[in-house]
Amino acid sequence: MKLSLRMGSSLVWAVTAVLLVVAPWIFPGSFALTLLTQMGTLAIFALSYNMLLGQGGMLSFGHAVYSGLGAYVTVHALNLLGRGAFVTPLPLLPLLGGVAGLAFGVLFGYVTTKRAGTTFAMISLGIGEMVYACVLMFPGFFGGEAGISTNRTVGQPLLGLNFGPALQVYYLVAAWSFLCMLAMYALTGTPLGRMANAVRDNPERAEFIGYDTRKVRFLQLVLSAFFAGVSGALSCINFEIVGAENVSALRSGGVLLATFIGGIPFFFGPVLGAVIFILFVAALSGVTKAWLLYLGLFFCAMVLYAPGGVASLLLAQIGVIRAGKFGRLVVPYAAGAVACATALCGLIGIVESVYRLSDSTQGTAMRLAGLQLDAAQSAVWVGSSMLLVAGFVALRFAARFIGRRWTEVKAA
Amino acid sequence: MDFLLVQVLNSISYGLLLFMLASGLTLVFSLMGVLNFAHASFYMLGAYFAYQISRWIGFWPALVLAPLGVGALGMAVERFALRRAHRYGHVAELLFTFGLAYLIEEATHLVWGRSAVPYRVPPDLDGPLFSIMGTQYPMYRGFMMLVAVAMLVSIWLVLKKTRIGLVIQAALTHPQTVEALGHNVPRVFMLVFGGGVALAGLAGVIGGNAFITEPGMAAALGPIVFVIVVVGGMGSLGGAFIASLLIGFIQTFAVSLDWGLFGYNISQVAPVLPYLVMVLMLIVRPKGLMGTREG
Amino acid sequence: MSAALELVDVHKSFGSTRIINGVSLSVAPGERHAIIGPNGAGKSTLYNLVSGRFPLTSGAIRLNGEDVTNLRPYQINRKGLARSFQVTNLFNNLSVYENLRCAVLWGAGYRYSFWHRLSRLASVNARVDEVLAKIGLARRARTAAGTLSYAEQRALEIGVTIAGGASVILLDEPTAGMSRTETAHAVELVRQVTVDKTLLMVEHDMGVVFDLADRISVLVYGEIIASGTPQEIRANAAVQAAYLGTLGKGKAHA
Numbered sequence: 014m015k016l017s018l019r020m021g022s023s024l025v026w027a028v029t030a031v032l033l034v035v036a037p038w039i040f041p042g043s044f045a046l047t048l049l050t051q052m053g054t055l056a057i058f059a060l061s062y063n064m065l066l067g068q069g070g071m072l073s074f075g076h077a078v079y080s081g082l083g084a085y086v087t088v089h090a091l092n093l094l095g096r097g098a099f100v101t102p103l104p105l106l107p108l109l110g111g112v113a114g115l116a117f118g119v120l121f122g123y124v125t126t127k128r129a130g131t132t133f134a135m136i137s138l139g140i141g142e143m144v145y146a147c148v149l150m151f152p153g154f155f156g157g158e159a160g161i162s163t164n165r166t167v168g169q170p171l172l173g174l175n176f177g178p179a180l181q182v183y184y185l186v187a188a189w190s191f192l193c194m195l196a197m198y199a200l201t202g203t204p205l206g207r208m209a210n211a212v213r214d215n216p217e218r219a220e221f222i223g224y225d226t227r228k229v230r231f232l233q234l235v236l237s238a239f240f241a242g243v244s245g246a247l248s249c250i251n252f253e254i255v256g257a258e259n260v261s262a263l264r265s266g267g268v269l270l271a272t273f274i275g276g277i278p279f280f281f282g283p284v285l286g287a288v289i290f291i292l293f294v295a296a297l298s299g300v301t302k303a304w305l306l307y308l309g310l311f312f313c314a315m316v317l318y319a320p321g322g323v324a325s326l327l328l329a330q331i332g333v334i335r336a337g338k339f340g341r342l343v344v345p346y347a348a349g350a351v352a353c354a355t356a357l358c359g360l361i362g363i364v365e366s367v368y369r370l371s372d373s374t375q376g377t378a379m380r381l382a383g384l385q386l387d388a389a390q391s392a393v394w395v396g397s398s399m400l401l402v403a404g405f406v407a408l409r410f411a412a413r414f415i416g417r418r419w420t421e422v423k424a425a
Numbered sequence: 426m427d428f429l430l431v432q433v434l435n436s437i438s439y440g441l442l443l444f445m446l447a448s449g450l451t452l453v454f455s456l457m458g459v460l461n462f463a464h465a466s467f468y469m470l471g472a473y474f475a476y477q478i479s480r481w482i483g484f485w486p487a488l489v490l491a492p493l494g495v496g497a498l499g500m501a502v503e504r505f506a507l508r509r510a511h512r513y514g515h516v517a518e519l520l521f522t523f524g525l526a527y528l529i530e531e532a533t534h535l536v537w538g539r540s541a542v543p544y545r546v547p548p549d550l551d552g553p554l555f556s557i558m559g560t561q562y563p564m565y566r567g568f569m570m571l572v573a574v575a576m577l578v579s580i581w582l583v584l585k586k587t588r589i590g591l592v593i594q595a596a597l598t599h600p601q602t603v604e605a606l607g608h609n610v611p612r613v614f615m616l617v618f619g620g621g622v623a624l625a626g627l628a629g630v631i632g633g634n635a636f637i638t639e640p641g642m643a644a645a646l647g648p649i650v651f652v653i654v655v656v657g658g659m660g661s662l663g664g665a666f667i668a669s670l671l672i673g674f675i676q677t678f679a680v681s682l683d684w685g686l687f688g689y690n691i692s693q694v695a696p697v698l699p700y701l702v703m704v705l706m707l708i709v710r711p712k713g714l715m716g717t718r719e720g
Numbered sequence: 721m722s723a724a725l726e727l728v729d730v731h732k733s734f735g736s737t738r739i740i741n742g743v744s745l746s747v748a749p750g751e752r753h754a755i756i757g758p759n760g761a762g763k764s765t766l767y768n769l770v771s772g773r774f775p776l777t778s779g780a781i782r783l784n785g786e787d788v789t790n791l792r793p794y795q796i797n798r799k800g801l802a803r804s805f806q807v808t809n810l811f812n813n814l815s816v817y818e819n820l821r822c823a824v825l826w827g828a829g830y831r832y833s834f835w836h837r838l839s840r841l842a843s844v845n846a847r848v849d850e851v852l853a854k855i856g857l858a859r860r861a862r863t864a865a866g867t868l869s870y871a872e873q874r875a876l877e878i879g880v881t882i883a884g885g886a887s888v889i890l891l892d893e894p895t896a897g898m899s900r901t902e903t904a905h906a907v908e909l910v911r912q913v914t915v916d917k918t919l920l921m922v923e924h925d926m927g928v929v930f931d932l933a934d935r936i937s938v939l940v941y942g943e944i945i946a947s948g949t950p951q952e953i954r955a956n957a958a959v960q961a962a963y964l965g966t967l968g969k970g971k972a973h974a
Contacts, residue, residue, distance in 0.1 A: 072516055074523075124704050127711040131460045131519065132659055135651040136707065142648045143700035150693060204825050205834040207814075211822045214811040220793040221771065221803060222884055223826030232832050262644065266527070273520065306531035313524040317506060320513045367535050 026195070033187040037180060046179050052291045053186040054247045057193045059272045059283030061240035064197060066269075067277040068206065069233045070213025072134045073125075074265055075141025076241060081260030082117045082144070083110035083242025084249040085155060088163050091249070095167030102171040107189050107246040114242020118235040126231040129216060133230075141265055148257045160256025163249070176250070186247050193240055198280060200236065209233045270312050276322025285324050303364045310360075338422045345418045349411040356404025362386075362397025427560045432677055438566045440673025441573035445628040446646070447653045447665040448577065449621035455660045456593060456617050458515050459507065462522040464625050465647035466529035471495045471626030472633025472642065473537055476544035484547035488572075488630055495626030500619035507618065508611065526643065533640050541639035569631045576627060593617060649676075652703045658716025667714055672699050722785040724749040724918035725770070725801070725888050730779035732762075732769055732942075739765045741942035743779075747888075747935075752919040754929045757939035758963055763922045764806060766939065767892050770920075771803040772796045783888060798826065802886035806893045806922075808873045812866030816857050816876055819865050820848045823883035847883065854913060855879040856905070871902045875909065882913045889914055891921045895928055907931060930954075938963060 036049050058080055065071040087110040094101060101109075125136045148155040155161070166177040174181050200206045208229050211219045216226045249255050258264060267290070275286020293311070297304035319326055333339050361381065369379055370389070379386055386393050450464045461467075474494050478487035502525065510521040545551075546565045553561035584590040592613060595603050604610040633642070653672055657664030679695035706713060725747040732740035739762045747753045755763055768774040770781055772793040780789045788796050811819050821844060828844050830836055838844070852858045855875045860868065865876060878894060894910060895903045907928055910919070923929045929936060930950045937947040938959050946956045953959055 070516075072519065124707050127707050128655075131454075131515065132655060134519065135460070135655050136703065138648050139652050139655065139700050139703045143697055143704070146696040146700070150697065199837070200834055202838050203834045203836055204830040204838065205832050207818060207822060207838060208825065208832070210814055210818075211811045214813050215809060217773075217793075218805075218809045218811065218880075219822070221797055222823045222880065223794050223797040225792070225794050228832060232834070236834065262648075266523070269520075269523070303531065303535060305527060306535065309524050309527035309531055313506070313521060313528060316513075316517055316521045316524060317509050320517055364535065371536055371538055 029194070030191055033191055036187075037183060043179060046183055048291055048295055050179070050183045050186050050251055052288050053183070053190040054244050054251060055268070055271060055287035055291060056190055056284045057240055057247070058244035058268050059275065059287045060194060060197050061237045061244065062268045062272045063277060063280075063283045064200070064209075064233060064237040064240070066272065067279075067282070068201060068213065069209040069230060069237075071129070071230060071234065072131075072137075074134055074138035074262070074269070075144075076137070076237075076268055077260050077262075077264035078121065078141050078144045079114040079117055079238035079241035080245030080248070080268075081148075081255070081264065083114040083245035084255040084259045085161070085245075086110060086113035086242075087246035087249045088161050088255040089154075091163045091165065091167065092161070095164060100169060103165060103168055103176050103250065104171060104185055104188075106250065107243045110246025110249070111239045111243040114245065115235055115239040117242075118238025122231050122234040122238065126227055126234055129226070129230065138262070141260070141262055144260050145257060145262065148260055156256065158257055160254050160258075162254040165250050165253055182251055186251065189243060189247055193243060194284070197240060201280065205229065205232055205236075270308065274312060274315055274322055276324025278321050279324040279328070282322050282324040285327075286322065289323060301361075301365065302368055306364060333422055336422075341422050342415070342418055345411065345415040349408070349415055352404055352407035352411045354404075355400055356408055359397045359399070359401025359404055362393060363401065366393055366397065431560055431562060432681060433674075434562060434566065434570075436674040436677040437670065438570045438573070438673075439677055440670035441570055441577075442628050442632050443650065443653060443673055444666050444669035445573055445576060446625050446650045447657070447669050448580070448662055449624035450650060450654055451657075451660065451662055451665050452593075453618055453621040454654070457614050459511075459518045459522070459618075460515075461618075461621070462519060462647070463526040463529060463643075464522075464622065465643040465650055466526045467495050467499060467622040467625040468629040468632070468646060469533060469638075469640070469643040470498070470529060471629025472544060472638045473533060473542070473629075474626070475630040475633060476537075476542050476638055479544070479547070484550075488627075491630045492623045492627040495629075496619040496623030499622035500615050503615045503618040508614075526647070530640055530643060537640075539640055541637050544634045544638040546634045565635055569635060572627070572631050576624065580624075589613070589616075649699055652699045655703055656706045656713055658713025661713070661715040664713055664715030672702070675699060675702065723747055723782070724751070724784055725920060726782040727766075727770070728780040728782065730766075730769060730781065731777045732765060732774065733777045739942050740769065740777075743939070743942070743944055745937055745944060745947070747918055747920055749887075749918050750916065752914060752921070752932055752934045754921045754923055754933035754936045755939055756923060756926075756929055756936060756963065761939045762942045763939055764892060767803060767890055767922065770796075771801065771890060797884070797886065800886050801888045801890065802881045802884055803890035804877050804881040804892055804894060806896060808870075808877050810865040810873060810876060810880065813864060815862050815864055816868070817848060817852070817861040819876060819880055820851050820883045821845070823880045824848060824851075824885075827884040827886075847885075851879050851883045855909060871898060874898065874902075874906065878906070878909060878913065882917075886917075888918045888920070891919065893922055893924060895923065895925050903928065 033053075037046055040046075040049065058076075061079075062073070062076050065073050065076070087106055090101075090106060090109055091103075093099065094103075094106075121140050125133060125140060128136060149157065165182070166175045176182055176185060208219065208224055211222075212224070212226045212229045219226050219229070245259065248259070271286040271290035272283045273286065274289055275284065276282025293308060294304065297307060301307075315322065330339065330342075333342060365379055365381060366386075446464065446468055450461060453464075454460050471491050474491035475484070475487040478490050482490075506521060506525075507518060510517045550565045550568050552564050554564040554567040555562055582590075584594055592603060592608050603613075636642075649672065653665060653668040656671070657666070657668035675698050676695065679691050679698050682691050684691045723746040725745075727743055727745040730740055730743045731738070743766065745753075755766070757763055765774065769776055772788070772791055772795070775790050780787055782788065783796065783799055783801055786799065788799060788801075791799075811822065814822070821838065824844050824847050825831075828841070828847070830841065830844070849858075852861055855878060857872060857875060857879070860872060865873065868876065874894065874896075878891065881891065882889060891910065895906045898906060903925060910921075910932060919932075921929075921932070933950060935948065936950055936953045937944050938953065938956075939945075940962045945962060946953060946959045948956070
């Protein structure tokens, strides 16, 4: 992986560890804490997903199967724990989730890795749908649509911690996140990890240097499923409920979006993606009903214009900053930001207006950016459309401006 | 006996509908290497467009206008977005269509709301086609089969008898050669993509009122179409045809039968059956029934 | 002594089109054997059959006496045969160093291990350094393979082929598209890396062929029309008529 030398340095890991420890103090409050915990869980999930996509070249639309089934196994274990069936400290349960994920990875991976590429993607979707359908079909084990709930404070407290308070859960998740990150990073430096890269780049050539590509992909999937299972277990512990949603296509799609937005070609990309994704969903889903539409637009825009993710955009700036040339880019970037904001205002105006008009229960009044507007008034429509068009046109110019400045900066 | 006949006819009409979707998907994939994840979303749009147009003008104009609208949208998507994604490779194209599926579904929520819309069979087509031993077979199902067959026959004619069809056939297996021969492959791509999704849209027009028109219909049908393409074999129209009928039969019969199997009623496990077929096919014959191209 | 590589009445048809029409060939251990012939004769197809990329329609292929007909490429490679590609076929996102390391891993016995650290595998890394020095890419070790120049990529192509230590090497037009100096370097490289190996080489550059080869076979329309030492081939009338023309030296037009 690119930058692996720098990424692997002890300094980066030390900083990460410190950040994980102090995060609840940098971002105080219970809402921030729940977000941080979710980010930690999603980070493991997204990193495991990138083992398949970024490192192995395997696009999967059904990765939630492994995290979800890991979660189900964990929730049952937790309930058994509560009934005294066996004794295990809670912090070890994610390991069980991981083993469950691994087992299902072996089971489903055998079938899914028989094909590669686009076919693999479709098969993964089919397996995901199949598992989802099964979950609804066997309410005895899966609890039907409602799912199965649990209590994480059962069982023996560990060193006085019963993991009831959210802060303790956060640190549990943070610790597992750190361990999993380390483990997955270490895997990228092993023969299997390297051959997964080779199979990604050129499966045919990999065969000609002695490797059964199918076996490489199978093993990579099994290991990835382990970590997905860990993240599922942590999710179970955090939310104390596991339902069909945990194995749904929406969950699978979500981790794909998060990983891609963060940046597939970079090891830490998925971590960044997890943070952005949770923030996006948390910030927007309470504010507007159209949040999934905005997320979809953002994702599509990234696919078309920044396929290396946010990580690639940030890293591109680092080189410029080091050369001391970043000042040259400030004005073009500002222009781009203004154009973007204009277009966005127009878009939001239109989208929100459409929502108000089509949903007759809410009435047509709405509050945008502090302005009280009425979606039924044509002024709102005209204004929004003009903003959108103007923003788009400005964006084209700004893009060219940025492009020219970049060429200058790179040449100098 | 009459029950069996009705179910067979239903299976065939449903299978033909599925084939309309699977064939469009296969054509686009074979020609452009793009797996259109949003294919079923265009099916949904066809149904919604038809619903809206039916309310304004009527069903018969909708039958023509809705697919055209969907096709135009498809061409725009190809021209302005997919073409750009193409330079980053097939994975990027697939990811874009994945995002597009979300967009279309959310846009549909936006405009038509989250619950089903009352897109109904038009009155002139609503009624019995014939009676078999006391059971009536709905006229609309017959109409569906008619439209499906007519559409597929026209496609076959275009592919086999016209010049553009010849180009498409050649490009199905050797796209680079076709471009090297000087054909305007980007324009062909745009037409094929537009045509493929228009086909899906047409399926939506005739299927949306026979079944249900709601925002979840794309997510419900999409994976089934992928199963069909995997089972039939990537890039094979013949395989897709057989697989469509197979899945059509399985789904129709499974839902209506009342057999017990391992303590479960077959109609309960019906949702899982197509995927079990896919898993079975992968174990026994990973290439699919008539697979030609690797994904 | 049994042949290192033996083709026994190999046939290959694509549909009804016959590409390889009964080719029998025997390459002795340590021999440098070149296959020449006009374009479309089936040279690349022959390679693809031997290395397991395509299945045979009929016939047999034996490697060191063992039947390897229709085995998968990775199985044939593990038995000691490595091939290069006419169109450079590398791991473009990996560095030169990693490309070579991948080629060494299986032979070094690490298989699918996910518990060994690559940076600690002394024997593997030593071998990579050795090959790097031989192909002259030590300065470019950290560069991504996809960004190398054409000649550098061809050199890496050869490097990846020989890094695993296979005893039978197939090189597919190793000097294709190279200038005179680059070709001279490539020839020297091929000579060095195939010192104790069996080499089967497809080439169009007659200078290279007559320089390197111990024996030459001429493939025309899927059949071997002549096989022998360079002198014998140069003097062979049928070969001259089909391929070489009246002068045996210099580059043939590709």
